[in-house]
Every structure is written in C-alpha cells, then in structure tokens.
Amino acid sequence: MESMIYLDHAASSPLRPEVWQAMAEVVGTADFNAASMHACGRGAQEILERARSDIAEAVGAARGEVFFTAGGTASDNVAILGFARRRLAEKPLLVTAAIEHKAVLEAARQATREGADLEVLPVDEHGQVEPASLDAILESAAGRPTLVSIMWANNEVGTIQAIPELVEIAHRRGALFHSDAVQGFGKLDMRRDTAPVDMLTATAHKLGGPVGIGVLVCRRGTGLEPLVFGGTQERGVWPGTQNPVGAVGFARAVQLCVAERTSHIPHFVAMRDSLAARFLEEIPGLVIHAGGAAQRLPNLLSVGIPACDQATLLVALDMAGVAVSSGSACSSGTASGSHVLNAMGIGNEEDYSVVRLSFGPSTSDEEVRIAGDAVISAVASARTAFAN
Ligand SMILES: Cc1ncc(COP(=O)(O)O)c(C=O)c1O
Structure with missing residues (x-):
C-alpha cells in the first residue's frame, strides 16, 4: 500500500x-x-x-x-x-x-x-x-x-x-x-x-x-x-x-487536528479548488457536487461525470495506484445507488460516474497533481468503454 x-x-x-x-x-x-x-x-x-x-x-x-x-x-x-x-x-x-x-x-x-x-x-x-x-x-x-x-x-x-x-x-x-x-x-x-x-x-x-x-x-x-x-x-x-x-x-x-487546523485547512482548500478547476477545464460535462453550497468540507471533492462507466473508471484508478471512492464507502458503488445524490436531484442516469477524493494531513500537492492526471486519463478510457 x-x-x-x-x-x-x-x-x-x-x-x-x-x-x-x-x-x-x-x-x-x-x-x-x-x-x-x-x-x-x-x-x-x-x-x-x-x-x-x-x-x-x-x-x-x-x-x-x-x-x-x-x-x-x-x-x-x-x-x-x-x-x-x-x-x-x-x-x-x-x-x-x-x-x-x-x-x-x-x-x-x-x-x-x-x-x-x-x-x-x-x-x-x-x-x-x-x-x-x-x-x-x-x-x-x-x-x-x-x-x-x-x-x-x-x-x-x-x-x-x-x-x-x-x-x-x-x-x-x-x-x-x-x-x-x-x-x-x-x-x-x-x-x-x-x-x-x-x-x-x-x-x-x-x-x-x-x-x-x-x-x-x-x-x-x-x-x-x-x-x-x-x-x-x-x-x-x-x-x-x-x-x-x-x-x-x-x-x-x-x-493534532485542532492544533493543525489553521495550517491544514487553507492547504486542503487550495488543493481541492485547484483540482476542481483543472477537472472543469479538462473533463467536458464534469459537475462539481455541492459546488454552490454555502460551505463545503475543505478536504473533500466530489465530482460527477456523465456518459462514463463507473466500474471502468474505478478499476483504472485503482490500477494507476490512486485510492479514491465513488461516494460513500457504504453505498453500492454507483451514483444511481446514492441516496445523497438522489436527494440532490443528481446522477439518476445509469452512465453517471462519481469520484470522491478526500485529503488527510499527509496529502501533498504532488500526490494531488498525480491523482488529477490519473482521473483525467481514467475518465477518457471509461468514456471510450461507455461509447462502445
Ligand atoms: C457521516 C458519517 N456518519 C457515521 C459514520 C459511521 O462511523 P463508523 O464507521 O465509526 O461507524 C460515517 C463513516 O462512514 C460517516 O461518514
């Protein structure tokens, strides 16, 4: 690991x-x-x-x-x-x-x-x-x-x-x-x-x-x-x-968490927001979940990708050595199985994929950059899989 x-x-x-x-x-x-x-x-x-x-x-x-x-x-x-x-x-x-x-x-x-x-x-x-x-x-x-x-x-x-x-x-x-x-x-x-x-x-x-x-x-x-x-x-x-x-x-x-809050939170926000901006630029149709909420967790970014096969996406990310999730670890692994997204009126389509990336104290800018590359290329292959 x-x-x-x-x-x-x-x-x-x-x-x-x-x-x-x-x-x-x-x-x-x-x-x-x-x-x-x-x-x-x-x-x-x-x-x-x-x-x-x-x-x-x-x-x-x-x-x-x-x-x-x-x-x-x-x-x-x-x-x-x-x-x-x-x-x-x-x-x-x-x-x-x-x-x-x-x-x-x-x-x-x-x-x-x-x-x-x-x-x-x-x-x-x-x-x-x-x-x-x-x-x-x-x-x-x-x-x-x-x-x-x-x-x-x-x-x-x-x-x-x-x-x-x-x-x-x-x-x-x-x-x-x-x-x-x-x-x-x-x-x-x-x-x-x-x-x-x-x-x-x-x-x-x-x-x-x-x-x-x-x-x-x-x-x-x-x-x-x-x-x-x-x-x-x-x-x-x-x-x-x-x-x-x-x-x-x-x-x-x-x-530790309380003592580090003032230094970690701005770092989390910077990583979250730069990754979101990059995804929006490079993945057509991508949706930032809760992007318009008054406040969001600083260390969590959840995105939705239409016309994309969820299973292919997650397998590709795992093979690239990036551990992320499709939402809750307890939900079924598909966006349409998420009661949270359903309640928000999002992701009811079978081909709507979700990636949740969440950071911790050890997460570095470099890791986030590499993970960003991996998501972008995994989405490209998962979309090809979906189109076929
Ligand atoms: C919001 C929320 N509540 C409750 C739980 C359950 O906590 P635990 O895993 O300690 O039982 C989780 C964990 O996934 C959670 O994210």
Missing part, C-alpha cells in the same frame, strides 16, 4: 504516527480493565478519563458529557433510538434530512417500527437543508417530544449545514438537536458556544485515530434509553469493558 496515493480519508484516515506513538506509550499502563478496583485498573481509568477530558475540551463540553462508544454508527444509534425509546409513550417525533448517513436514517427507520414518527427534510441541489423547512415542521409538531438529527457535514459531497441556525430553530421550538459530526470533527469549529447541540457524534478513524472507538457527546439530562445491556460502564450509555488505549489515540488525533 506504500506506493498507493491515498485520497480516501473520508472513508478512513490511516492511523497517524503520532497517534500510534501516544498509544504505544500507554501500553503497560492503560491496557487493563478500567473498571477493576486494583492499581492497574485505576491507572487505566485515570488515562481513560484524561482522554475523555481532552475530547470534551475540543467541543467545550464537560468531561462527564462524553461517552465512549464503538464508533460513529454506535453513537448515532444511541442518540436516535435512545431518545425515541425513552419517550415512546408520548409518540416522539424524529426529524432528519434526506442526505444523512445510513447510521442515522436506518436508526430513525427502526424507531418508526417501534412507534416513533419520522419526518425527512428535503435538501436543495447543493445538499443544503432549508432552515425554514425545519421551522415549519417543528411548528406543526409543537408539544411533542422531538429530536432533530442533521449532520454537520456530508460524507459523500461535503456540504456543511447551517448548524448554528438549525440548532437555534430547534431550541426555539422546544426540540432537542443531535448532529452526526463524524466528517467535520476536528476540522471545523464545533464548540458549544458556536453551536449548542444537545448531542454530537464523532469517530476516531476519520481523523487518523484508531478504528472502533467513537464518542457521543451528550448534554446532561437528555434522557437516553440504553441500546445494549450489561455493566455500568459509560454510565450505561455504552456498557462493556472500555478501551483506554483507543481513547488515548482518539484524544491525540483530535488534539
């Missing part, structure tokens, strides 16, 4: 050496059961709590409001199903958006099978939720326990939602607000004083931390029903033996 140009950080961003080192440094002191009463257990717990404080600090929350889970999917499920199940007798309402990750959409659909109601807000052609549409739905739902769940930034096209405005509307209408912040965590300012969300989901592996650990940051008094049952770890929100070594890795990844 050494020789690959890896531009798929939105799927998973490889473990950073500094994270690896921070984790290695606590092996021998943190790799015990943090619930054990003996000194080894207490040592592990101390390290776990320090990591929890570091993550809390990144969003301006209290340490006790950070719950470690198994990742983004687990946190989204706990937030949505945990909220709904606690209030089933009052017929809760869930409001979400059509471009959410499946971890939110499927959890919300499960909640409807259990008795909750669900409203899915449409988005415009850039993937943006219209704040007035949220306001209208919440006005008609007055008096019911309601949770709004709208992602901070989209994983397929990068659209950033107007979270502060949406949170203000939800709170004014008496609803709680959850945001799946997986893609923007560490990169965007998510401090509570900017956007006072009630619950926030993040996962370590999107920012160079280990796979299999995430957090749900949850305001005190939110009231969640547990989804899994066992011990009292994570105050019952996510019971089971905790992962202090993973938590140290997550905390280190967040600290």
Whole structure:
C-alpha cells in the first residue's frame, strides 16, 4: 500500500504516527480493565478519563458529557433510538434530512417500527437543508417530544449545514438537536458556544485515530434509553469493558487536528479548488457536487461525470495506484445507488460516474497533481468503454 496515493480519508484516515506513538506509550499502563478496583485498573481509568477530558475540551463540553462508544454508527444509534425509546409513550417525533448517513436514517427507520414518527427534510441541489423547512415542521409538531438529527457535514459531497441556525430553530421550538459530526470533527469549529447541540457524534478513524472507538457527546439530562445491556460502564450509555488505549489515540488525533487546523485547512482548500478547476477545464460535462453550497468540507471533492462507466473508471484508478471512492464507502458503488445524490436531484442516469477524493494531513500537492492526471486519463478510457 506504500506506493498507493491515498485520497480516501473520508472513508478512513490511516492511523497517524503520532497517534500510534501516544498509544504505544500507554501500553503497560492503560491496557487493563478500567473498571477493576486494583492499581492497574485505576491507572487505566485515570488515562481513560484524561482522554475523555481532552475530547470534551475540543467541543467545550464537560468531561462527564462524553461517552465512549464503538464508533460513529454506535453513537448515532444511541442518540436516535435512545431518545425515541425513552419517550415512546408520548409518540416522539424524529426529524432528519434526506442526505444523512445510513447510521442515522436506518436508526430513525427502526424507531418508526417501534412507534416513533419520522419526518425527512428535503435538501436543495447543493445538499443544503432549508432552515425554514425545519421551522415549519417543528411548528406543526409543537408539544411533542422531538429530536432533530442533521449532520454537520456530508460524507459523500461535503456540504456543511447551517448548524448554528438549525440548532437555534430547534431550541426555539422546544426540540432537542443531535448532529452526526463524524466528517467535520476536528476540522471545523464545533464548540458549544458556536453551536449548542444537545448531542454530537464523532469517530476516531476519520481523523487518523484508531478504528472502533467513537464518542457521543451528550448534554446532561437528555434522557437516553440504553441500546445494549450489561455493566455500568459509560454510565450505561455504552456498557462493556472500555478501551483506554483507543481513547488515548482518539484524544491525540483530535488534539493534532485542532492544533493543525489553521495550517491544514487553507492547504486542503487550495488543493481541492485547484483540482476542481483543472477537472472543469479538462473533463467536458464534469459537475462539481455541492459546488454552490454555502460551505463545503475543505478536504473533500466530489465530482460527477456523465456518459462514463463507473466500474471502468474505478478499476483504472485503482490500477494507476490512486485510492479514491465513488461516494460513500457504504453505498453500492454507483451514483444511481446514492441516496445523497438522489436527494440532490443528481446522477439518476445509469452512465453517471462519481469520484470522491478526500485529503488527510499527509496529502501533498504532488500526490494531488498525480491523482488529477490519473482521473483525467481514467475518465477518457471509461468514456471510450461507455461509447462502445
Ligand atoms: C457521516 C458519517 N456518519 C457515521 C459514520 C459511521 O462511523 P463508523 O464507521 O465509526 O461507524 C460515517 C463513516 O462512514 C460517516 O461518514
């Protein structure tokens, strides 16, 4: 894999050496059961709590409001199903958006099978939720326990939602607000004083931390029903033996991301925008997804190419040593299978191909240039394949 140009950080961003080192440094002191009463257990717990404080600090929350889970999917499920199940007798309402990750959409659909109601807000052609549409739905739902769940930034096209405005509307209408912040965590300012969300989901592996650990940051008094049952770890929100070594890795990844934000973000934006400009010039008919959104993730570029065979394109890029994706790692691999693009009214044609390139801290200008060449030549062969 050494020789690959890896531009798929939105799927998973490889473990950073500094994270690896921070984790290695606590092996021998943190790799015990943090619930054990003996000194080894207490040592592990101390390290776990320090990591929890570091993550809390990144969003301006209290340490006790950070719950470690198994990742983004687990946190989204706990937030949505945990909220709904606690209030089933009052017929809760869930409001979400059509471009959410499946971890939110499927959890919300499960909640409807259990008795909750669900409203899915449409988005415009850039993937943006219209704040007035949220306001209208919440006005008609007055008096019911309601949770709004709208992602901070989209994983397929990068659209950033107007979270502060949406949170203000939800709170004014008496609803709680959850945001799946997986893609923007560490990169965007998510401090509570900017956007006072009630619950926030993040996962370590999107920012160079280990796979299999995430957090749900949850305001005190939110009231969640547990989804899994066992011990009292994570105050019952996510019971089971905790992962202090993973938590140290997550905390280190967040600290690095926050510290590097001012230097990395302008670099990401420059790489993203120069690549987009080059594609527009050299690939006839190419579409920049979410190009007109008020804000987009700095490290993600998603493009659509009509009259182009998706499979040929991705195989050609793989053979050229460039790792990119066709959208979400979890979707079917075709544009017409993307619920996000469908919601934006894009890419319904069978021959519409998508390439998502996403950068990480190690991405260089040279890699982006080579990847750009590879995409341009892969599109040429995939278009020939389509024409034949
Ligand atoms: C926006 C978003 N939410 C949730 C998830 C799921 O996170 P995890 O892989 O940690 O379960 C992902 C990962 O693909 C994501 O991009």
